[in-house]
Amino acid sequence: MKTKKITALVMAVLLIIALCSCSKSNKKQNVQLSSIMTQINKECSLDNMIALETADQMYKQYEIDAKDIKSFSAEVSSDSLNQNEVVMVEAQSSDAMKRIKEKLENSYNKKLDQSRDYLPDEYEMIKKCTVSTNGNYVRMFISDNAEKMTSIYKSYF
Numbered sequence: 001m002k003t004k005k006i007t008a009l010v011m012a013v014l015l016i017i018a019l020c021s022c023s024k025s026n027k028k029q030n031v032q033l034s035s036i037m038t039q040i041n042k043e044c045s046l047d048n049m050i051a052l053e054t055a056d057q058m059y060k061q062y063e064i065d066a067k068d069i070k071s072f073s074a075e076v077s078s079d080s081l082n083q084n085e086v087v088m089v090e091a092q093s094s095d096a097m098k099r100i101k102e103k104l105e106n107s108y109n110k111k112l113d114q115s116r117d118y119l120p121d122e123y124e125m126i127k128k129c130t131v132s133t134n135g136n137y138v139r140m141f142i143s144d145n146a147e148k149m150t151s152i153y154k155s156y157f
Helices: 002-022 033-043 055-062 094-118 120-127 146-155
Strands: 049-052 069-077 085-091 131-134 137-142
Touching (some): 033 069, 033 085, 033 146, 049 055, 055 094, 085 094, 094 120, 094 131, 094 137
Antiparallel strands (some): 049 069, 069 085, 131 137
């Protein structure tokens, strides 16, 4: 009788393990940052933006090393009075993610400091924005539409 109970318990545990390992993961794989950017551009009005297309451009803009970047999609305002920036980076590793986050936070803080006295409306907008991470992904949305951009971004994960 004891053997049957133990066998039944072992079978139940194995069945649970099998079912859990076959269940759909909550995290979507192979997120295409360019697809997120396309969706953001469709749903949010961003005028006079320039796409950063190379790792060299990312280094010049944010001092992010190319070796830390797995993929990215970024656009910055071509107008010096407009502080809009949309930056999404997939890092090579968790250590790379930390370095990228630090570089984007430095850029964010610099923008905040520069606009404080000269562009009060832009300063208030920037204050509401953040640099955030999700696994090895780092994002910085500086825009009046940052909340909507974040919602779009999160829908891909």
